[in-house]
Amino acid sequence: MATTMITTLDRSSRAAARGLSDISIRNLFIIPTILFLIVFNIFPLIYSLGYSFTDFRASTNAPANFVGLQNYRDLLGDPYVWSNFAVTAKYVIISVAGQLLVGFGVAMLLNRDIPLKGLLTTLLLLPMMLSMAVVGLFWKLLYDPSFGIINYALGLGTFEWLSDPKMALYAVALTDIWMWSPFVMLLSLAGLSAVPKHLYEAAAIDRAGPFYTFFRITLPLVAPILMIAVIFRTMEAFKTFDLAYILTSQPTAELISIRLYKMAFQEWQTGRSCALAYIVLIMVLAITNIYVKYLNKVKER
Amino acid sequence: MRKTMTSLLAGIGLVLACGTSVYAQDKSLTIFWAEWDPANYLQELGNEYEKETGVKITVETTPWPDFQTKAFTEFNAHGDAYDMVVGDSQWLGAGSTGGHYVDLTDFFNKHKVGDVMAPATVKYYAEYPGGSSKYWAIPLEGDAVGWSYRKDWFEDPKEKEAFKAKYGYDLDVPKDFKALRDIAEFFHRPDQKKYGIAIYTDNTYDAMAMGFENALFSYGGELGDYSTYKVDGFINSDKAIAALDAYKELYTFTPPGWAKSFFVEDNQAITENLAAMSMNYFAFFPSLINEASNPNAKNTGFFANPPGPNGDQFAALGGQGISIVSYSKKQDEATKFLEWFIKDETQKKWAALGGYTCSAAVLKSDEFQNATPYNKAFYETMFKVKDFWAVPEYAELLQQLNQRIYPYVIGGPGTAKETLDALAADWNATFKKYGRGQ
Numbered sequence: 001m002a003t004t005m006i007t008t009l010d011r012s013s014r015a016a017a018r019g020l021s022d023i024s025i026r027n028l029f030i031i032p033t034i035l036f037l038i039v040f041n042i043f044p045l046i047y048s049l050g051y052s053f054t055d056f057r058a059s060t061n062a063p064a065n066f067v068g069l070q071n072y073r074d075l076l077g078d079p080y081v082w083s084n085f086a087v088t089a090k091y092v093i094i095s096v097a098g099q100l101l102v103g104f105g106v107a108m109l110l111n112r113d114i115p116l117k118g119l120l121t122t123l124l125l126l127p128m129m130l131s132m133a134v135v136g137l138f139w140k141l142l143y144d145p146s147f148g149i150i151n152y153a154l155g156l157g158t159f160e161w162l163s164d165p166k167m168a169l170y171a172v173a174l175t176d177i178w179m180w181s182p183f184v185m186l187l188s189l190a191g192l193s194a195v196p197k198h199l200y201e202a203a204a205i206d207r208a209g210p211f212y213t214f215f216r217i218t219l220p221l222v223a224p225i226l227m228i229a230v231i232f233r234t235m236e237a238f239k240t241f242d243l244a245y246i247l248t249s250q251p252t253a254e255l256i257s258i259r260l261y262k263m264a265f266q267e268w269q270t271g272r273s274c275a276l277a278y279i280v281l282i283m284v285l286a287i288t289n290i291y292v293k294y295l296n297k298v299k300e301r
Numbered sequence: 302m303r304k305t306m307t308s309l310l311a312g313i314g315l316v317l318a319c320g321t322s323v324y325a326q327d328k329s330l331t332i333f334w335a336e337w338d339p340a341n342y343l344q345e346l347g348n349e350y351e352k353e354t355g356v357k358i359t360v361e362t363t364p365w366p367d368f369q370t371k372a373f374t375e376f377n378a379h380g381d382a383y384d385m386v387v388g389d390s391q392w393l394g395a396g397s398t399g400g401h402y403v404d405l406t407d408f409f410n411k412h413k414v415g416d417v418m419a420p421a422t423v424k425y426y427a428e429y430p431g432g433s434s435k436y437w438a439i440p441l442e443g444d445a446v447g448w449s450y451r452k453d454w455f456e457d458p459k460e461k462e463a464f465k466a467k468y469g470y471d472l473d474v475p476k477d478f479k480a481l482r483d484i485a486e487f488f489h490r491p492d493q494k495k496y497g498i499a500i501y502t503d504n505t506y507d508a509m510a511m512g513f514e515n516a517l518f519s520y521g522g523e524l525g526d527y528s529t530y531k532v533d534g535f536i537n538s539d540k541a542i543a544a545l546d547a548y549k550e551l552y553t554f555t556p557p558g559w560a561k562s563f564f565v566e567d568n569q570a571i572t573e574n575l576a577a578m579s580m581n582y583f584a585f586f587p588s589l590i591n592e593a594s595n596p597n598a599k600n601t602g603f604f605a606n607p608p609g610p611n612g613d614q615f616a617a618l619g620g621q622g623i624s625i626v627s628y629s630k631k632q633d634e635a636t637k638f639l640e641w642f643i644k645d646e647t648q649k650k651w652a653a654l655g656g657y658t659c660s661a662a663v664l665k666s667d668e669f670q671n672a673t674p675y676n677k678a679f680y681e682t683m684f685k686v687k688d689f690w691a692v693p694e695y696a697e698l699l700q701q702l703n704q705r706i707y708p709y710v711i712g713g714p715g716t717a718k719e720t721l722d723a724l725a726a727d728w729n730a731t732f733k734k735y736g737r738g739q
Contacts, residue, residue, distance in 0.1 A: 058377040060399040060693060080704060145558035146494075146575070158491070163560030163711070249504050249561045251708055265370045266506070267696040268377075268395075 052274035059268035071275035081259065081276070085283075088256045091173055091244075092237040098177035099233055103184025104226065110185070111192040121189070128182045136246030139175045143247075168250035175243060180236070184229045191225035192218070227295040231288060238284050256280055329357040330634055332623070333372060333383040336362035339442050339584055342654040343387070349650065350641060356634060366505070369696075376401040376626070384629040385638070387441055387621045391507070393429040395693040396624060402437040403625040403632060408639065409436040417643055419443065422659035425688040426622030431527045438622030439639050440659035442584065445616045445682045446501075446515050446606060447675065449571050449589055450474065450578040453600035454488060463487075474604045478519060478547055481578070481607055485554035488577035497554030499570030499579035502711065503563040504703035510689055511617045512580060513548050513706060515606050518615030518687050520544035525728065527690070530738030532728045537721035544609070545717040549710045560711050571601055582619045583682070586675045587655055603675035605682045618686040620657070659683075694735055701727040 020028075052071055056064035075081050110121060127135070142150050143161040151159055161171040195218060203213045241257040260280065264273035332347070334340040340362045347358025361383065363371050369389065375382055376399065388396060396402040405427075409415060414436070415423050422440035429437055454460060455472055464472035468483050475481040485497030501512030517524070522541035525532035535541070552559070556575045559566070564585050570576035572595045588594040589601050608614035623642070625635045641647055648660035652669055657679065663669050670677045690698050705724040709715060732738050 057693075059373050059395050146556065146573075158557035160558045160560070163558045165708070165711070165713070249707075251504075251704065262700060265374075267694070267700060268373065269697065 048274040049278065051271050052278050054271045056271040057268050058270040064271065067271070071272045072279070075272065075276055075279060081256075083251075084254055084256045084259045087169060087252065087254060088238065091169055091240065091253075091255060092234055094170065095173040095176040095180075095237050095240075096230060096233045098173060099181045099184045100226070100230065102177060102181040103229070104188045104222075106181065107185045107188035107192055110189060121186075124185060125182045127179045130179070132179075132242040133246060135175060135179050136243045139171075139178075140247055143171055162248040162250070165250050165252040168248040168253040172240075172244045172247050172253055175247065176237065176240065179243075180233060184226075184233065187225050187229040188222060191222035194225075195221045223298050224295060227291065227298055231291045231295070234291065235284060235288060238280075238287070328355060328634070329359065330384045330631060330638055331382065332358065332360045332385045332387060333375075334360055334362055334387040334621075335365045335368040337365070337584065338587060339656055340387075342651070342656045343441075345654050346642075346647070346651055346656070350638060354637075354641075356638070358638070369506070376628075379628045381626070381628045381630055383626050384631050384635045385623055385625050387623045388438065389507075389621055390425045390618060390688050391691050391695040391699075393427075393437055393622075393691045394695060397429045397435070397437045398693050401627055403627050405436045405438065405625070405639075406434070408439075408636065412640065412643060414439060414643060417645075417648075417661065418659045419661045419664055419683050421618070421683060421686045422620070422622075425618050425686070425691075426620060426659070429691055431691070438624040439643060440620075441623040441642075441656075442621050443657040443659040443664075443679070443683050444582050444584045444620030445618050445679070445686045446511055446580055447583050447586070447616065447678050447682055448578055448580055448604050448606065449568075449586060449675075450602050450604065451571065451576075451597065451600055452602040453597070454577050455484075455602070460487075474602070475578075475607045477607050478516065478609050482547065482550060482554075484577060485551060489554040491557070495574070496556040496570075496576045497578070498551055499555060499559065499562065499567045499576040500548070500551050501563055501567065501580060502552065502555075502559060502707070503561050504707040505561075507689065507699055508563040509707055509710070510699055510702050511619065513545065513702075513710075514617035514687070514689070515580065516544040516548040516551075516609070517541055518617065519606060519609035519613055520547065521609060521611050521613040523687075524690065530732045532725045532732075535725075536728065537718065537725045540609075540611075541721055542717045545706065545709070545721060549717070552710050552712075568595075571595065571597060583657060583675060583679045584619065587673070590674060601674075603678050605678040615685050615687050616682045618688040620659075692735070692737070694731060697731050698728060701731065 051064070053066060053068060054064035055067050055070075106124065110117060110124075114120070140162070142148050145151060145158040145160050145163070148161075150161070151157065160167070162168050199217050199221075200213065203217060208216070239257055240255055241261065244253055244255050245258055245261070247253075256276075257280075260273055260276050263269050263276060332343065334343065340360050344358070344360040347360060351357050369392070372383075372386055372388065372392075373395070376396070388402075393402075397404075409427070414427070418427075418440045422443050423436075424431070426440040427436045427438045429435065455474070461472045464484075464487055467487065470480075472484065472487070475484055481498075487497070488495060489497035501508040503509060514524075517540075520540045520543055522538055522544050523535045525535045555562075556570060564581055567579045567581045568585055568589060570579045571589060574597070586603060590598050592598045595601060606614065606616040623639065625632055625639070629635060642651075643660075645660065645662060648658045648663050652658040652660075652663050652672070658664065658669075664680050664683060670680055689695065692698070702724060705720050705727065709717065709720040
């Protein structure tokens with residue numbers, strides 16, 4: 001199927017008239033992309049793997065010495081790095097669970113005939129169209145204990161959202177939930193509208209309750225697309241940098257990417273930060289793989 | 302599609318054209334600095350230089366949080382975008398040993414720069430390693446941490462009376478750290494939305510270090526021995542422990558949400574009627590006497606960092622020296638600019654424009670000291686400043702300091718001794734890693 005799609009070229013098309021063969025057209029499209037990938041992704045990836053075994057510092061002229069697994073050993077033995085990972089894990093769980101709950105909930109509400117549905121959906125999508133840095137700066141003002149509108153509206157006085165070590169991470173996660181729930185909502189809406197109506201009719205005839213219908217029909221059928229949303233959001237949440245960096249400097253909200261940035265571009269420990277980047281990469285790959293396995297299972301059902 | 306392509310090509314062409322036109326004008330120098338008022342003053346000074354010599358000076362800037370990253374990215378790539386850079390004092394080690402800065406020792410000796418500039422500025426903005434008589438920069442913008450305060454709050458007769466009744470001495474500009482603490486406590490009234498004091502707490506770059514150093518140095522403490530890299534018995538001495546506890550106590554008198562504050566927030570504390578006193582670099586005081594940026598301009602006073610319990614009086618050093626970038630192709634032109642810059646009349650002009658000159662002669666002149674309400678405090682401070690480590694790995698040392706001290710100051714667990722012992726251990730490990738001291 002796939003090969004026939006690539007090799008058939010309409011004889012009357014302009015490309016065919018210019019004497020381009022199917023293969024050359026395919027190459028024309030694919031080779032630049034592959035070259036781009038190799039130069040900007042694959043090559044740096046392999047190059048930095050080499051650096052991760054050295055004590056290289058980009059800010060000095062000193063030659064890079066091979067140190068074996070020293071960087072990895074130091075990093076995995078550093079309690080601060082572990083605390084960054086713990087913070088990141090907590091953040092990913094809170095923020096993805098929150099987005100799933102809010103996003104899917106709003107999608108359920110929108111999945112019916114209501115007036116101005118299109119306009120409403122578009123307006124709800126606005127947060128996710130903003131830049132991360134802008135959202136961070138806005139929410140910093142909203143959270144401000146002296147003049148922030150959140151404390152004013154909720155009557156919390158001078159509650160310190162971002163300066164309180166216990167609250168800071170939740171505040172960042174809350175902002176992330178606000179920003180990215182629309183994304184989950186959008187995917188869920190697509191999933192919900194694809195559920196065949198006759199299933200609901202059959203359930204109604206059988207006098208199935210709303211909970212039963214939800215857990216036996218809606219959820220299983222939307223699950224695959226919901227899983228895709230979870231994969232995307234988990235990967236993104238794992239890499240969150242700008243939002244957290246702008247909002248707070250609490251060590252209790254220091255995500256792994258912030259530690260990585262500091263190590264690489266403030267301290268210029270190039271070798272060690274490459275090693276940390278690899279550890280993060282392996283973790284994201286592992287988590288994504290688990291999800292993908294699960295996704296395939298869900299699809300099979 | 303074709304239209305897009307055409308405009309894209311036109312754009313590329315334009316960029317190339319601009320590129321060549323800049324290149325053609327070879328009598329020009331680019332200086333890189335952070336985005337703040339002094340950089341604008343330097344541009345004005347540069348315009349004067351262009352009038353005299355025809356060499357165009359462009360001061361290129363970037364916001365403070367990016368400054369270090371952007372400068373070193375350019376250095377590491379051996380780029381020649383900047384001919385000179387006005388770098389932070391801590392960069393000297395990385396700049397000199399990394400080969401990014403041109404060695405200015407001969408220039409220094411030939412023009413006797415050591416006699417022209419105030420001694421502390423030569424020591425901290427120019428020399429590396431400490432005591433080596435090797436120089437890498439010319440002191441350009443002197444700066445240190447000082448204090449601003451609300452004169453109207455301090456001079457209110459009712460407040461004066463209440464203060465005297467409570468503490469047994471007159472309310473006035475703090476004479477020592479104890480008075481600083483008392484006044485902060487006295488004015489700390491959360492129910493009236495008035496707070497005692499604004500200090501530096503941001504833990505992303507050197508804010509926390511600068512703030513804590515003000516207490517540490519005045520308490521007679523030290524970060525360590527800069528020549529032997531010994532830190533045990535310095536950073537965790539009894540004096541340092543007392544200083545850290547004093548700084549932590551000051552934090553309890555700050556406005557709400559004061560856990561990520563640096564120069565912007567500390568000036569806001571004065572302009573927004575939040576705090577009675579506020580710590581800040583002198584470089585940010587010009588906007589406090591400007592009615593347009595500070596509604597309380599008439600009621601804002603200034604003082605130097607007060608002495609500690611044993612009478613030691615020091616302050617944390619800010620400020621920068623100007624260095625020639627070793628990858629620049631116009632080093633001779635840059636040297637000529639520096640020769641012009643260190644002249645007495647240039648230094649006077651620099652001070653008049655709003656720059657904080659490091660020239661000892663200008664600093665000592667009555668003309669300079671009476672020019673603004675804070676120049677006298679600045680003059681007093683510039684002869685008793687101390688700075689952070691300037692070794693190439695200073696950023697790691699800063700990060701370790703932030704990691705240990707920040708949680709403690711903003712209310713974390715543990716004691717000051719545990720905190721500083723742990724910091725000493727971190728620093729020892731870092732120095733060992735780079736083979737220093739032993």
